[in-house]
Amino acid sequence: MPSVETGSPGPLTASPPVRLQFAQKAFITAGGRLLMVRKAASDPFHPGRWEVPGGRLDVGGDLDLDDHIRREVWEEVGLKIDPGPPFHLWQWFMDDRSPDVRGGRIRVVAAARHCRPLTLDVAFGNQDESDHLDGCAWVPLDAVCSYPLIPSLRPVVRAFLPLAR
Template sequence: MPSVEAGATGPLTALSPIGLQFAQKAFIVSGGRLLLVRKSASDPFHPGRWEVPGGRLEVDADLDLDDHIRREVWEEVGLKVDPGPPFHLWQWFMPDRGPAGGQIRVIAAARRCRPVTLDATLENQDASDHLDGCAWVPLDEAAGYDLIPSLRPVMRAFLNRAG
């Protein structure tokens, strides 16, 4: 491969820009049941599929990682949780809807969280969450739900640890 002078365009500069974001997902268990949320028909990426509560870090607003996961769970399902340590890391890519276009690489951590409250509600969610349902699902049935694809290996890891 020919060398490239400093500051000159090289083979990688022709690629679309890739942004980086961090997300956390909460695996909330109570009484042998896991809380799942369903994406609405308006979700641009995974309409009708199931996942666990969570979302991307707000760099200017979240004080620390525990604050971040507490905020996400509160906004999506109205629960207060006690965050546990991460048990799985993974990534996914999504289109960047900003003016630059390109892609966003999302690095995510899954955390088992203990619920402090149990009455889940979707009333706090932001419209961009695109959720239309939530359910406390028996652990032995959780893998049978139509999960978003990137969450499937994480669910297997969670269930292997839970069982």
């Protein structure tokens, strides 16, 4: 019979912490076009890539989900919207760049929502520096997939396009 070692497996090492965050993204359409925003060259994760407005929810905030997506869109592109129901859920991981966390990761769980614009004039005056946006465009639906999208957004766009037509 072969021998079996029954000792300690060795020193345990603590794995880096993983924080959970929730985000919402607004798929805003008007006239057969989707409003997309471009990440600036200063963006630490996806410089020059395209996505849709939205952002992560502050855990300690007192906004409900509809108010959160309204605020994100207002801050990023200056539009007022009517939030619709979620149509897709997805997740991604990113490095935690908080100064007090070394080697940690963030798991972001996101909801995509089809939103109706109440205004159409885009403005960047409300942006926060951390948004890292330098442009936007109303993109024809049949051209959206030709843009260099943030990789995690590609399956969401594919789920959205049949719903938007």
